[in-house]
Amino acid sequence: xxxxxxxxxxxxxxxxxxxxxxxxxxxxxxxxxxxxxxxxxxxxxxxxxxxxxxxxxxxxxxxxxxxxxxxxxxxxxxxxxxxxxxxxxxxxxxxxxxxxxx
Amino acid sequence: xxxxxxxxxxxxxxxxxxxxxxxxxxxxxxxxxxxxxxxxxxxxxxxxxxxxxxxxxxxxxxxxxxxxxxxxxxxxxxxxxxxxxxxxxxxxxxxxxxxxxxxxxxxxxxxxxxxxxxxxxxxxxxxxxxxxxxxxxxxxxxxxxxxxxxxxxxxxxxxxxxxxxxxx
Amino acid sequence: xxxxxxxxxxxxxxxxxxxxxxxxxxxxxxxxxxxxxxxxxxxxxxxxxxxxxxxxxxxxxxxxxxxxxxxxxxxxxxxxxxxxxxxxxxxxxxxxxxxxxxxxxxxxxxxxxxxxxxxxxxxxxxxxxxxxxxxxxxxxxxxxxxxxxxxxxxxxxxxxxxxxxxxxxxxxxxxxxxxxxxxxxxxxxxxxxxxxxxxxxxxxxxxxxxxxxxxxxxxxxxxxxxxxxxxxxxxxxxxxxxxxxxxxxxxxxxxxxxxxxxxxxxxxxxxxxxxxxxxxxxxxxxxxxxxxxxxxxxxxxxxxxxxxxxxxxxxxxxxxxxxxxxxxxxxxxxxxxxxxxxxxxxxxxxxxxxxxxxxxxxxxxxxxxxxxxxxxxxxxxxxxxxxxxxxxxxxxxxxxxxxxxxxxxxxxxxxxxxxxxxxxxxxxxxxxxxxxxxxxxxxxxxxxxxxxxxxxxxxxxxxxxxxxxxxxxxxxxxxxxx
Numbered sequence: 001x002x003x004x005x006x007x008x009x010x011x012x013x014x015x016x017x018x019x020x021x022x023x024x025x026x027x028x029x030x031x032x033x034x035x036x037x038x039x040x041x042x043x044x045x046x047x048x049x050x051x052x053x054x055x056x057x058x059x060x061x062x063x064x065x066x067x068x069x070x071x072x073x074x075x076x077x078x079x080x081x082x083x084x085x086x087x088x089x090x091x092x093x094x095x096x097x098x099x100x101x102x
Numbered sequence: 103x104x105x106x107x108x109x110x111x112x113x114x115x116x117x118x119x120x121x122x123x124x125x126x127x128x129x130x131x132x133x134x135x136x137x138x139x140x141x142x143x144x145x146x147x148x149x150x151x152x153x154x155x156x157x158x159x160x161x162x163x164x165x166x167x168x169x170x171x172x173x174x175x176x177x178x179x180x181x182x183x184x185x186x187x188x189x190x191x192x193x194x195x196x197x198x199x200x201x202x203x204x205x206x207x208x209x210x211x212x213x214x215x216x217x218x219x220x221x222x223x224x225x226x227x228x229x230x231x232x233x234x235x236x237x238x239x240x241x242x243x244x245x246x247x248x249x250x251x252x253x254x255x256x257x258x259x260x261x262x263x264x265x266x267x268x269x270x
Numbered sequence: 271x272x273x274x275x276x277x278x279x280x281x282x283x284x285x286x287x288x289x290x291x292x293x294x295x296x297x298x299x300x301x302x303x304x305x306x307x308x309x310x311x312x313x314x315x316x317x318x319x320x321x322x323x324x325x326x327x328x329x330x331x332x333x334x335x336x337x338x339x340x341x342x343x344x345x346x347x348x349x350x351x352x353x354x355x356x357x358x359x360x361x362x363x364x365x366x367x368x369x370x371x372x373x374x375x376x377x378x379x380x381x382x383x384x385x386x387x388x389x390x391x392x393x394x395x396x397x398x399x400x401x402x403x404x405x406x407x408x409x410x411x412x413x414x415x416x417x418x419x420x421x422x423x424x425x426x427x428x429x430x431x432x433x434x435x436x437x438x439x440x441x442x443x444x445x446x447x448x449x450x451x452x453x454x455x456x457x458x459x460x461x462x463x464x465x466x467x468x469x470x471x472x473x474x475x476x477x478x479x480x481x482x483x484x485x486x487x488x489x490x491x492x493x494x495x496x497x498x499x500x501x502x503x504x505x506x507x508x509x510x511x512x513x514x515x516x517x518x519x520x521x522x523x524x525x526x527x528x529x530x531x532x533x534x535x536x537x538x539x540x541x542x543x544x545x546x547x548x549x550x551x552x553x554x555x556x557x558x559x560x561x562x563x564x565x566x567x568x569x570x571x572x573x574x575x576x577x578x579x580x581x582x583x584x585x586x587x588x589x590x591x592x593x594x595x596x597x598x599x600x601x602x603x604x605x606x607x608x609x610x611x612x613x614x615x616x617x618x619x620x621x622x623x624x625x626x627x628x629x630x631x632x633x634x635x636x637x638x639x640x641x642x643x644x645x646x647x648x649x650x651x652x653x654x655x656x657x658x659x660x661x662x663x664x665x666x667x668x669x670x671x672x673x674x675x676x677x678x679x680x681x682x683x684x685x686x687x688x689x690x691x692x693x694x695x696x697x698x699x700x701x702x703x704x705x706x707x708x709x710x711x712x713x714x715x716x717x718x719x720x721x722x723x724x725x726x727x728x729x730x731x732x733x734x735x736x737x738x739x740x741x742x743x744x745x746x747x748x749x750x751x752x
């Protein structure tokens with residue numbers, strides 16, 4: 001029997017790791033990887049809350065699925081921007097994209 | 103400690119360790135591969151939470167599509183991989199502080215959330231997959247978010263194609 | 271599914287369908303007929319505006335099992351968002367030809383974004399709030415990066431995207447915690463669970479805090495503002511104008527709906543936080559704006575400062591009596607801000623003869639001689655943003671300040687008034703440049719642009735002289751909210 005709070009701790013830790021990745025990384029793709037970790041942390045929470053409150057109501061799972069869809073769209077848009085910039089500038093290091101200061 | 107707790111700890115360890123590598127690995131191909139490990143650990147948690155369908159979607163969509171897309175993007179921008187400079191920016195100590203602080207804050211709040219201990223869990227209905235499908239298309243439930251998500255995918259697709267298109 | 275369900279989302283549906291048709295229409299239009307797309311997009315927005323206005327007399331109606339609602343609040347915002355869309359099209363029409371970015375995807379993306387904003391105003395469930403946020407943001411990321419092959423534009427798109435995706439991570443996590451705390455994502459049920467005492471309040475507060483961070487990025491409140499100057503400067507100016515007004519209004523729509531309707535139980539915890547956020551945003555935005563010489567960056571910091579004034583509306587949430595007035599004041603101020611912001615960005619477009627050169631404040635010298643009407647309109651917008659008569663900005667500020675004072679936060683109103691004085695320095699510097707200095711600014715003459723600027727200026731002045739019907743509309747709009 002796993003207490004709900006374990007899931008919440010785990011998800012908080014995953015969220016914090018993702019947050020660190022977003023704030024500390026230079027490469028745009030690496031930043032996006034951090035954002036994926038944050039979204040997964042939220043999804044762990046959603047599914048855990050669904051299971052531990054009222055599993056007959058599907059709202060938690062539905063929202064998790066919506067997050068999947070949005071994450072997929074986000075990655076498609078983000079990586080297309082990254083590749084387009086790389087084609088023009090040969091770099092995706094956020095620090096070096098310094099036409100305007102970051 | 104019962105079996106489910108052991109599985110939980112193993113997958114939690116997998117998730118956290120590989121997530122740490124995702125945000126620290128110098129080589130971005132490795133970071134993307136570590137992301138797959140994290141995502142897989144999360145899928146195991148979904149199984150543990152009796153959300154089998156989500157576990158499958160996690161593997162198929164997240165690992166099968168999103169993580170692979172990341173690997174493609176890393177490969178396509180591989181010049182950056184050759185640079186031996188540090189992959190973190192100058193703010194990383196601040197970042198560490200902010201994330202440690204938010205971890206502490208959320209964990210502190212989650213601490214009081216032990217209500218599952220004193221009462222047995224409600225069983226997951228056997229037809230939960232059917233219910234999920236119904237919920238997604240029922241007008242009284244989630245058909246609107248479902249449709250809006252599809253509009254969102256169209257907009258994202260049009261945008262991604264426009265941006266990535268070779269305009270020369 | 272009932273007729274009410276459809277009628278509630280009719281404007282959004284129509285606009286989405288129109289955007290999809292527009293995508294296809296481009297295939298059948300020869301290249302020379304491309305300008306026609308702008309007209310079609312405007313027609314779609316105007317049609318939707320007509321339907322929204324026709325619906326505005328109707329009663330409160332929930333749709334799709336409480337996912338969305340139609341009420342006075344959403345009607346007011348729908349009209350505002352559709353006007354934003356129309357202004358956006360008017361400002362883009364010639365600019366895009368000049369910048370050679372007249373591509374078929376532009377207007378459908380703009381329409382998708384407006385549809386997302388409208389959905390945001392109508393959302394009554396956090397799932398819909400999240401989806402609406404993404405639907406309005408994704409097209410904006412793309413539009414910011416639209417001006418190929420100018421690298422600043424693509425960089426602006428990437429920056430905006432990374433910050434936006436980061437913010438949506440906070441929003442999702444906040445919604446997850448809120449869901450856990452109350453057992454629902456439906457705003458009405460969240461309120462009910464708080465009232466019944468079954469909600470976990472610390473967790474709900476944490477969720478609300480994370481939502482606040484996420485939306486703080488969207489409305490560019492300090493300390494979540496750092497993307498704003500770069501993105502506003504790098505994106506095509508027509509897109510900047512659209513996003514400065516639309517994205518900010520939509521962010522505030524979500525904040526007002528979520529914090530006004532669902533979290534009043536947390537008001538005691540959140541309203542000091544909101545007041546501090548508002549004060550910091552006003553101080554920081556205005557003080558940094560003074561130091562700017564680049565016109566776009568100055569307007570960007572100005573828009574940060576304006577977010578501070580709008581955030582004041584959340585400060586008196588604890589006081590029941592002040593709450594209605596505060597939200598009505600925020601709606602009123604959003605309208606004033608939309609007009610003044612579009613107007614001033616429009617003038618920037620008119621002066622941007624050379625797209626690769628950064629427009630500085632000095633470039634406004636001599637505009638009064640070269641083009642007196644444009645200078646007069648710009649003066650109106652600057653006065654409105656400062657909050658001086660005879661403009662809507664003044665009326666809106668009085669309204670907001672009064673609500674804050676009635677909410678017992680005199681210190682916040684004092685900061686608001688003092689920072690307004692600071693802002694007069696940089697806004698009026700442009701007026702001084704236009705009228706007192708000699709110069710030969712290059713002005714682009716373009717009918718639609720001039721029409722939009724003129725309309726914004728006339729409305730800003732005329733409505734401020736007789737603002738009572740608009741007051742009544744705004745107050746009626748928020749009546750059902752609580």
